[in-house]
Amino acid sequence: MKLSRCAVFLLALASGLALTTAAARGRAVAEQPLVGTPQVVKDLRWGDVLFYFYQGEYLNALTRLSAAQELGYLNEHALEAELLKGGLYLSLGQHEEAGRIFRALLNDNVPLDVRNRAWFYLAKVWYQRNYFEEAAAALASIRGALPGDLEPERHLLEAQVLMYMERYDEAVRVLERWQPVGDGNDVWSAYARFNIGVALVRQGRIDDAVKLLDGVGQLPAPNEERAALRDKSNLALGYALLKADRPAEAKQVLQRVRLVGPQSNKALLGVGWADSAQGRFTKALVPWLELRDRNLLDAAVQESYLAIPYAYAQLGAERQAAEQYMLAVNAFAEEQARIDRSIEAIRNGALLEALADHDDERAGWYWQLKNLPDAPETRYLYHLFASHEFQEGLKNYRDLRIMQRNLDNWALSIDAFESMIDTRRRAYAQRLPMLEATLEGVDLDALEARKNELESRIAAIERDNDIVGLATERELAQWRKIEQLEAALASADRSDPIVEEMREKVRLLRGTLLWDFNASYKARLWRARKDLRELEVAYREARRRSVLVERARDEYPARTEEFARRVEQLRPRIEGLRARLASTAEAHNRHLASIAIRELEAQKERLAAYSLQARFALASIYDRAASGKSGGGE
């Protein structure tokens, strides 16, 4: 049997964990076996579980694993089976159950490395599910260092957890403590420094943040991932400096962001604000006018619609400012109407179906929404779809739907089971009379008596050295004939020479027969004993089979009824769970739709606020124009 490498299990677990950063997602995690050394598959059922596990069919793998455990088929792989079970529960988002299994398993009998990994994965799942206290406790259970890339990832995770618990200083300390280990140029270190920087900005420690974010913002960017991180860092630093009223430095940093990329709109807006803050409104207009021609879905583009007339107004170009404010008001109104239509589409329930049906069928939180369906509402929700909460909810929704289909199939099977049980009942009723007749026709007690009698006879022959007793039928007939002849000759005239000759011949015959009996006695006795032993074996087998048949006759109906009882109990459970799955899936649907609608409404509100500001500014311009205070343009 080929080696089944539990390393693959871990790799799957590792790749199954949606890592905290885009960097992490793209990186292979070092393969280390969970159970020390590669294991030889000693139970075929274990290999059968792996067959589904390796294909990512976690629900199927877990079902087979649990069933095989219950049937006692995995005794040779008890520890691995439990570990895999924990992993499978994790993969299905069952972190409480997984945690219970890992806690039960991870004792001193398990290698430290295995324990550490298990705690690490558990911490990740808890983190993903917003159970930050549990995640912190699991991370604290790790002793020593994790191998390979897991170690930096662990520190990053620990810092993230602390950050979400709003323990920023500790988060910073964790990353600072670990940071010197890296050479400062690896991607984990870069992410860590970025995260520290953001944490420091949140605490208002701008000067400390500058050191870190500035470093990350000037790292070489050999690939898209690194370039994106650099952009993010420069953007965060730029806005932090803007907020700290250091516009000249901010502009310098913001200009490092690529002109085309996910952060470019925000950077252009920021560059404009940096110039604006220094009173250079003409310069500020350059990036803002560039922004205005971009997609109005982006918040930075929306804001540019207000920034442009603001700059014109500052330059005294009130007419152009008024035109631009009018343009903004109209654009915001159109966008709000589009958002309304999207909200309506989501209320009609189409969004989640389209999302959940996307990508392949396999269950588990390994699944992530990778391709968005092409629907009008999806373009507003990119940010939301990327969010942890939404992805988690969507995974749960998909899992529930997969389980619904799974139970639909079992509901059909249950019908088949009932037919099967009916068939068993009928077949039994048909076969019973024949069985009874056969059992009655066999008298094992009489057989036993005959066997015993035979045993006694042979014992007597041996005891009495009765050589004639083992004669064949033919020999016995000859022996009796001789005895008859002897009896007849005994009363005959002994003086008659013919009689005498006859007597002599009979004596000779008797002697010959006795000689034969005597010569073959031992061999015959040995054969008789051998036959007796074989008879004994055959008799015992007949007795055993008879008992089995009788037992089967008596127990079969009870077993059939036991199956019927189990089926009867399972059917309502299937139905009950199908109903609960449907209602919970519906609740999830509503919950996710409400999150999406909330997001859209927030966007609408922002547009409304912008629109209000534009109208207010417009009113001010008109007011000034009416009172003759304005100029006619730049």
Place this chain on the structure above:
Amino acid sequence: MLRTLTAVLLWLLVSAASAQDAARTTDELKSLDQEVQALKKEVLDLNRELFVLEEELLFPANTQVAVFVSMDVGEFFALDSVTLKIDNKEVANYLYTEREAQALLKGAVHRVYVGNLKAGEHELIAIFTGKGPHARDYRRGATVKLEKGVGAKYVELKISDRAVRAQPEFIVKQWE
């Protein structure tokens, strides 16, 4: 206005900086999550019970015969399909997907057939098709006599590489 807008954007920026930082309606999510977890656990338990029932009802241990396929290395043979005949009657014809074949190569074992047989002697014929050395079509059969006793009978059909002859090897192993 500048300050207000900048503050709004700074918040947007910082929140966008980490993909994890979406608005978290944590309590509502946790409550739903716990409900889903409990429900999933029940479904998983039910699945196990149904699976065990199916096995015990349809394939009782005293008559059960199962045939498994496994692969070792697979350098000289890429599996396409397996056909099984028991007592000259075709009982399974399984075509492997790429994903399934990959699972086998990782060390998994596929239960290609499970059924019931009376105690006594039976004949199993397995026919493997696939791509052999130099990507040539390859078809090989293996015949084995089965002595079915009172317990379940497992047969493993193992496809192995015979490096010396650069040929695949088909090994039949019986498990009680």
